Amino acid sequence: MALFLDILVAFSLVAIAWRIMRAPGHFQAVVLFITFGLLLSLAWARLNSPDIALAEAAVGAGLAGVLLLDTLRAVAQPGKVKTGAHFSWLLLPCLLLAGLLTLSIIHIQPDSQGLARAVEAGMQTTSLEYPVTAVLLDFRGYDTWLELGVLLAAVLGLLCVRRKKSIRAPLLPAPAEPVGRWLISILLPLILLVGGFLLWLGAFAPGGAFQAGVVWAAGGVLLWQAGHPSLGALPVSLWRTGAVLGFALFWLLAATALIRNEPMLTHPQAKAWILAVEYAAALSIAVCLTSLAIGGQKSEDRNQKSEVRDQRSGDRCQITNNR
């Protein structure tokens, strides 16, 4: 029965992926992609990787659908879209890649433990109880640090591309939406709670900073979608602090290790310190992802010039407010 389930999930994934590429309309492809994320999460759950299943569920349901639908609105054009026809030259590279991947899978020993044994051996030296979190924050802190840097760079890049001076400028809310306002009162407390729950869970079970950050980011996008003014009312300095906090704490960790004359990113083995880094990382991920998800939005019924002018006057208001 388990084999049948595996075959069914694998078949559905490939079939939906194929249909996404051949879909006659963008909207159909977007809806199929949302379904694809759902089945992907199922596949990860079946493969016994609840961490990735959680991340896929949060990103797929919370952010990807919104991003794709909003992008669709930005690029919406009437008429049918050509699909697939001029991509036939990609067939050979794709087959080559598929062959290479198959070859590498064949070479994996069936009873291979991968790095699990090394991680298990290292678990004595860390104060965290859950191996995945220990790898992310302790053993391979460098990777997590740089990933936070990538997110930060993406936000800065977005500001450059959109020619916005302030990180808050893209946060002006969407037109007020009554259904959304009603949803906020039900969903937002739950979103905050579940995000905090996942973050807390990360210390000893599947969960952690990224999943929590994505859930909170979904909350931010919800606020923005419903036209709630709260995000825009936040002081811009607070928003900036939130965006760099995770990266900054890792940086502090590296700098203090340098002063204490130890290898970089080794830290005092205090659980409180690691958890502080994790919580800061979650906050930064939430702020950065919210900025990315809604910062790329173009207001629809104004042209670019008036948008810039509005933004300038917005900045001026902001300066007077700061005074």
Place this chain on the structure above:
Amino acid sequence: MQIFFLALACFLILNILAGLWRVVQGPTPADRMVSAQLFGTTGVAILLVLAQALEAPYIRNAALLFALLMIMAVLSFVRKSTPKQGQAGNIK
């Protein structure tokens, strides 16, 4: 009991596959969106059943996330097709 849960999961996945017909056929964007939402509900059920079958309780959290966040896409879709923001029909 495990076989029962796995069979149930298979049946629910077959349900999703059957529902894909509506996504492919349409004809309106709303039809497609609603079926995606129903997949979300089915997905929650599958994850819960899988958590029971594989005895991996933390999979339930993924179900929780889907139950909580599937509405986001609908909200975006509704916002997108409100009449005052342009023609609702041009997003097929």
